Amino acid sequence: GAGVSQSPRYKVTKRGQDVALRCDPISGHVSLYWYRQALGQGPEFLTYFNYEAQQDKSGLPNDRFSAERPEGSISTLTIQRTEQRDSAMYRCASSLTGGADTQYFGPGTRLTVL
């Protein structure tokens, strides 16, 4: 596609529910990244994929968070048993290759946990 797309753009859920956030990277981009951005702050790294392999998940806050990219394209970030502190903007980015390449960001998913 022309750019990185994310869905849904907005998600409101009740505490304790599971949510799945989707990222569709730029076609042909090998690397995919997830970040989380709190209000008034810059994004913080969550996890990184090279093709389908999850290379780094050190930024995932706890084991309620998981991510996958089974075919090396679309990725899903799943949050189980959501809590109010999970409310944030979740941003996905992709790059042609990893390392020093420019990262291109999608519009983000605004998650609100009531």
Added chain:
Amino acid sequence: KQEVTQIPAALSVPEGENLVLNCSFTDSAIYNLQWFRQDPGKGLTSLLLIQSSQREQTSGRLNASLDKSSGRSTLYIAASQPGDSATYLCAVNGDYKLSFGAGTTVTVRA
């Protein structure tokens, strides 16, 4: 852990004035530094990327400098316009993950 600081947090200028946005980082072992623009409800738009071996990068009215040894980058925007109003984020790439500052929110008054 890489710490990235942006000063000032907010800036308001009249149209036509030049903008100077500052970014500092603690670990000079970086691949590159990117400047992004963030508009409400939209994604992050990459403005400029400076490789660690470069001193500056220019695109139109934008110019970014990098002094890796002192851990500093500056984004200059010449002849500001109301359409430049946005939050500008600096991000340092140490391996593959970006470390962001909190941003500078710019308002250009017509």
